[in-house]
Amino acid sequence: MVAVTAALVKDLRERTGAGMMDCKKALVEVDGDVEAAIDWLRKKGLSTAAKKSGRVASEGLVGVATSARRAAMVEVNSETDFVARNETFQTFVHEVAKVALSVGEDLTAIAAAPFPGTGRSVAEELVQLIATIGENMALRRAKVLTVTNGAVASYIHQAVAPGLGKIGVLVAVESTGELAALETLGRQVGMHIAATVPTALDVSDVDPAELEREKAVLSDQARASGKPEAIIERMVAGRIAKYYQEVVLLEQIWVHDGETRVAVVVEKAGARLGGFARFKLGEGIDKQVGDFAAEVAAASGVAQPAPV
Numbered sequence: 001m002v003a004v005t006a007a008l009v010k011d012l013r014e015r016t017g018a019g020m021m022d023c024k025k026a027l028v029e030v031d032g033d034v035e036a037a038i039d040w041l042r043k044k045g046l047s048t049a050a051k052k053s054g055r056v057a058s059e060g061l062v063g064v065a066t067s068a069r070r071a072a073m074v075e076v077n078s079e080t081d082f083v084a085r086n087e088t089f090q091t092f093v094h095e096v097a098k099v100a101l102s103v104g105e106d107l108t109a110i111a112a113a114p115f116p117g118t119g120r121s122v123a124e125e126l127v128q129l130i131a132t133i134g135e136n137m138a139l140r141r142a143k144v145l146t147v148t149n150g151a152v153a154s155y156i157h158q159a160v161a162p163g164l165g166k167i168g169v170l171v172a173v174e175s176t177g178e179l180a181a182l183e184t185l186g187r188q189v190g191m192h193i194a195a196t197v198p199t200a201l202d203v204s205d206v207d208p209a210e211l212e213r214e215k216a217v218l219s220d221q222a223r224a225s226g227k228p229e230a231i232i233e234r235m236v237a238g239r240i241a242k243y244y245q246e247v248v249l250l251e252q253i254w255v256h257d258g259e260t261r262v263a264v265v266v267e268k269a270g271a272r273l274g275g276f277a278r279f280k281l282g283e284g285i286d287k288q289v290g291d292f293a294a295e296v297a298a299a300s301g302v303a304q305p306a307p308v
Contacts (some may be wrong), residue, residue, distance in 0.1 A: 153186020
């Protein structure tokens with residue numbers, strides 16, 4: 001019997017895209033014959049995942065997992081929204097969120113971590129899922145927030161199942177107050193963030209380059225009015241204050257009453273915000289828009305009629 005070495009497993013994995021444990025099993029089954037192992041994996045549907053890796057995955061789900069004073073959020077993408085309604089896929093996203101809660105937000109660490117109950121890593125389980133469902137998928141990003149005292153609340157918008165949806169928000173609420181009240185406040189802030197899309201927690205967190213860019217635009221607009229520089233400076237200062245109200249969470253107006261600043265709401269609750277994260281499914285991914293009829297025709301070998 002031929003010894004199944006790490007080099008053989010590595011070679012088979014690179015050639016097929018199948019998981020490490022699946023490659024090892026295939027080699028054992030065929031007594032170390034790599035070509036036969038490729039056929040074995042193909043018959044099991046496990047070598048097809050590599051062929052799907054080039055396809056755009058912009059659908060999928062955002063998932064959250066929480067524990068005492070800590071919460072994690074992940075985005076796992078698929079090619080179609082149909083897969084997001086698949087219970088197996090939903091279970092995968094939910095479990096990956098729990099893995100992130102344990103190991104942190106580093107994607108390499110998450111991918112290498114054991115996937116519960118399978119004997120495979122998260123990365124290997126993802127390959128298995130791709131082969132089983134037949135779509136490209138990707139673990140895109142993860143975020144973990146923790147607090148020393150208080151709670152990390154979560155909010156899911158457009159939820160398809162508990163802790164799974166299209167938009168996810170985490171909010172770290174620092175306080176020694178009652179936990180239930182802090183979680184309620186955090187969820188309300190999460191709903192606010194889902195609606196208003198702030199990019200910074202407070203004024204000091206605003207990207208300096210973005211701020212200078214905004215000031216330059218506003219200054220040019222003010223100068224076009226022909227007013228003196230002293231007045232222009234005051235005009236720009238006023239407009240920057242409005243800019244902060246748009247992008248800074250603590251400067252925004254509370255969506256739940258339409259009049260109070262978020263900073264005042266949090267202060268009255270005897271808390272402070274230690275940070276937040278907002279994931280919107282597929283944001284920033286260039287989606288491919290194709291001709292479905294043409295794709296079907298190409299797959300079936302039927303020629304498309306020439307345009308009239």
